[in-house]
Every structure is written in structure tokens, then in C-alpha cells.
Amino acid sequence: MIDNILPVFYILAAASFILAIKWMNSPATARRGVFVGEAGMLLAVVGTLLRYEVVEYKWIVIAFLLGSAIGVPLAYLMPMTAVPQRTAISHAFGALASALIGTAEYFAHSPHGFRMAALILETLLGFLTFTASLMAFGKLQEILPTRPITYKGQNFVNLILFTLAAVIGIALIISPEQRWMFPIFMVLSLIFGVLLIIPIGGADMPTVIALLNSYAGLSASAMGFALDNKLLIIAGALDGSSGLILAIIMCKAMNRSFTNVLFGAFGQVQTKAAKTEARPVRSASAEEAAEMLDAARSVIIIPGYGMAVAQAQHKLRELFDSLSKRGIDVRFAIHPVAGRMPGHMNVLLAEADVPYDKLIEMEEINPEFPNADVALVIGANDVVNPAAKNDKSSPISGMPILEAYRARTVMIIKRGMSAGFAGIDNELYYMDHTLMLFGDAKAFVGSICKELSASK
Amino acid sequence: MRTYEFGLYVFMLAAFLGFELIRRVSPLLHTPLMSLTNAISAISVVGAILITGERDASVLTRSLGFIAVLAATINVVSGYLITDRMLKMFKKREPRK
Numbered sequence: 001m002i003d004n005i006l007p008v009f010y011i012l013a014a015a016s017f018i019l020a021i022k023w024m025n026s027p028a029t030a031r032r033g034v035f036v037g038e039a040g041m042l043l044a045v046v047g048t049l050l051r052y053e054v055v056e057y058k059w060i061v062i063a064f065l066l067g068s069a070i071g072v073p074l075a076y077l078m079p080m081t082a083v084p085q086r087t088a089i090s091h092a093f094g095a096l097a098s099a100l101i102g103t104a105e106y107f108a109h110s111p112h113g114f115r116m117a118a119l120i121l122e123t124l125l126g127f128l129t130f131t132a133s134l135m136a137f138g139k140l141q142e143i144l145p146t147r148p149i150t151y152k153g154q155n156f157v158n159l160i161l162f163t164l165a166a167v168i169g170i171a172l173i174i175s176p177e178q179r180w181m182f183p184i185f186m187v188l189s190l191i192f193g194v195l196l197i198i199p200i201g202g203a204d205m206p207t208v209i210a211l212l213n214s215y216a217g218l219s220a221s222a223m224g225f226a227l228d229n230k231l232l233i234i235a236g237a238l239d240g241s242s243g244l245i246l247a248i249i250m251c252k253a254m255n256r257s258f259t260n261v262l263f264g265a266f267g268q269v270q271t272k273a274a275k276t277e278a279r280p281v282r283s284a285s286a287e288e289a290a291e292m293l294d295a296a297r298s299v300i301i302i303p304g305y306g307m308a309v310a311q312a313q314h315k316l317r318e319l320f321d322s323l324s325k326r327g328i329d330v331r332f333a334i335h336p337v338a339g340r341m342p343g344h345m346n347v348l349l350a351e352a353d354v355p356y357d358k359l360i361e362m363e364e365i366n367p368e369f370p371n372a373d374v375a376l377v378i379g380a381n382d383v384v385n386p387a388a389k390n391d392k393s394s395p396i397s398g399m400p401i402l403e404a405y406r407a408r409t410v411m412i413i414k415r416g417m418s419a420g421f422a423g424i425d426n427e428l429y430y431m432d433h434t435l436m437l438f439g440d441a442k443a444f445v446g447s448i449c450k451e452l453s454a455s456k
Numbered sequence: 457m458r459t460y461e462f463g464l465y466v467f468m469l470a471a472f473l474g475f476e477l478i479r480r481v482s483p484l485l486h487t488p489l490m491s492l493t494n495a496i497s498a499i500s501v502v503g504a505i506l507i508t509g510e511r512d513a514s515v516l517t518r519s520l521g522f523i524a525v526l527a528a529t530i531n532v533v534s535g536y537l538i539t540d541r542m543l544k545m546f547k548k549r550e551p552r553k
Contacts, residue, residue: 063525
């Protein structure tokens, strides 16, 4: 009897996941989306616990309690600047879960045929996403060097390893009873995940995180095939397509292809660009900057990863307030790849209470720059580099940029004259209408604010 | 229709639906979107429960299943809570002081 009702739980759960994602399209409905997503998850879990195959509850309950005990503080104590790391580590957890379920399923039920193929795909994606996400976490947390690590023949080694994993995987699908091969397959998948991330640098993290999100989803979907569970197939497919779309958006915003991000090792161009000689720049003090901002009618602020590093978002919001109070129109221009994950800047500024209708996307804000009196760049570099438009030989050529250089005055807060992630000199710094504001982003914005309130 | 054929149809439709829905999400919310889909993909907890709760599970499968339930639960709980925490911060106008 109960087994006739249980499929309804799963169908309702699938429907609520779809609604949850649908409602994410606007901040006004997004929280409702989270709520319905939670309800869906609850239905799925209850629907599973009631199934007749599930008889042993002790370990499940312990895992629930322990997982909640870890998950709740993780969600509430995590500072917003650490969101990219948290996302990476949660991809690792998700992928690990799915890989381990695949492994357990293999040893417990020895599936064969199509189910075994799905199981191999599930464990391959699961294990490689697990180590790849841990590596991404290490790079974001700066436990590991954020610069890309490359060596000669790297792509060749990766290819060999992947081929080996694929061959053993196929052999396992053909003869699943060869159990000794499974641990080798596991280890190869794990190593491949590590090697995949080694050559990837910090600024490519938005793409990579999105891609890992997609893999984790696809792994869950493959599990759905292995266990013949439609709810898993649907939820995994939603997650997989979501990650893929975000990765495509990130790639487009850098004018690069997937293969280029994954195998291109952007950092190599540095050596070539290191020749930068000292060219004259104009610099200004906080007082001068404050005067110019005070006289402006329209200001566009361009935040980048440097703002996140310096934790300058709260000071920036003070600046936003005091300029807005003077009737100055202040907006924020957000480049799709600013920061370390998709939407990173938006979350930080929203945390600092900047109203979200002041956060403007690239396509919308670019035509506004010629009318702006001041473009204030904080911790961004490559995304405002005019070389992307003008210099065909530049490594970032063709990347869509925020056209800050078209504003009447450009101010750039920067610690020193070092090049950005791509290792390319930025033409913008040497332009006649550019003022360099040397100093720590947070401290400098703070002193501009002080000057502004003093001159009131 | 064979089961896997049916499954592939379901997968295809869900993937297309996902593409259409996510294309409409404003870039403003890409970070919360990612943490939400991550929480949703922790649906693998279903598979983990089935493995762990079996009558005659061996020590190996039960321990693997236990770790899987644990990892998935962490994702479910922290994923939804942090998404909500992020979304709460997105305000249109500042509250009057």
C-alpha cells in the first residue's frame, strides 16, 4: 500500500526542485524558491525512509544528526568573502557522496550492463570532482599556490591518465566481476581530478567552479540511472545544466573556450610581459580624489577580486552613501568574471547593504561610461584593460571589458604597479585622464570617506 | 520501453528544462543559484539512504553509505541555509534609518 504512494513523494519533490530554480530568476521570489526546495528535499528523504528496503535506521539517523551539526555552523559562521571556498568544498562533499554510493552499490549488488555503465560514469565523475574540488578549495583558500602550475608534457600526461581510466572503466563495464580493477579505477579517477586543477589559475576559478558544479550534478544523474531512480536523474540534470550554463557564460565573458581554460594555462604569458618598464603615471591623494568625486554628477564604481581580498565592500558602501546623499548618481559595474565565482561581487556588495538595483551588468553599463564623470576601479585589472579591445596581440584580446576608459576621469585604487592575473600591462594606467590612487583598497576608500565628511 | 530508454528521455527533458530555467536567472543571483543547485544535487542522499539502510548490508557498504549520508546531509543543510542567508541580503532599497 505505502509503496504505491511513495512515487508521489518523488514526483512532488522533482516538481518543487524545478519551481525552486524557476523562482531564482528574481530576487523578489528567490527566497520562496529556497523554501520550496527545502520542502522538496524533505519529501524526498521521507519518501525514501519509508521504502520497504530501508530497515536499518541507526546509522542513517546518526549521519543526519552529525551532518546537521556540521552543516548548520558551516552555513551561519561562514563569512561571505569565503563563499567561493565553501562552494568548492560543498562540491567536494556532493561528489564524494555520489562516488561512494556508486562504490558501495558496485560491491553490494554487482550490477551489469547499462546500470554498470552508469555506475562507472557516476564514480568517475564523482571521484574526479571530489579531488578537483578539494584542489580548487586549496587554491581559493590559498593553502595551495594560486598561480597555475605547469610542466612540460602536462597535457600528454593527463591524456594518458584519462585514457587509462577510461579503458579500465570500459573493461569493468564489460566484465564487472573483475573486482580487482575497481580500486585501480578509483585511484586513477582521484589522481585525474588533482591533475586537472593544477594548471588552473585563480582568475579562471569562476569557470572551473561552475564546471565542477556541473560534474557533481551529472554524477548524481548517472547515479539515478544506476539505481533506476527518476528523481535523481531529474535533480542531477538540473544541476548539471545549471553548472554548464554558468561555465559557458564565464567562458564567453573571457572570450575563451572550455579547452583553453582547462588546458591553456593562462599564466604562461607572464614571462613575455615582464619587460614592463617604468612609465609615468599620475597619482593623486585621498583628498584630491574626494574633491573630484564631490564635484561629479555621476560615478561608476568597478569592483574586482582585489576588493574582496581587502574586504573593502563595507567602506565602499559608506562611500556610496555619502556620495548618494549629495545627490550624486552612484552605480556599480559588475563584470561577469569579477571575483572568484559567478556572482561573487554581487553577494559581497549585497552583504554590505548596497541596494541590488545599483549593481549593473556589463552590457547595460557600458553605454553609460561616456556620461560618467568618474569611473572608480577597485581591485579590478584585466576586466578594464583596453588592450582587450585595441591590441590584437594581447592574450586577453577579444575579451569583453567594462569600458571604464571612456569615463571623463578614471581613478584606480591599487597597491602598486604590478600587472593583473593575466600578467599583462594595463594601458589604462597611463592614460591622460587616469589617476592612480596608491594604497590598500579598504584604507584608501576609508580616507576618501573621511575627507568627504570633513568637507561637508 | 526499456527502463534505461525511459531514463534517458527523462534526463533529456530535465536537461533542456534546466537550460531554459537557468538562462533566465539574473547574473545578480548566480552565486546563490550555484549554492541552491548544489543543495539540490545533494539529493544523492536518497541513494545513500537506500545503501545504508539495507537489511543485509556488509560492513563495507554500510560504512561507505554512512559517509555518503553524512556528506550529503552537510550539503543539504548548509546549502539551503547559506542560500537563504545570501538571499536575505539582497535588498532593493535601503531600510530607512
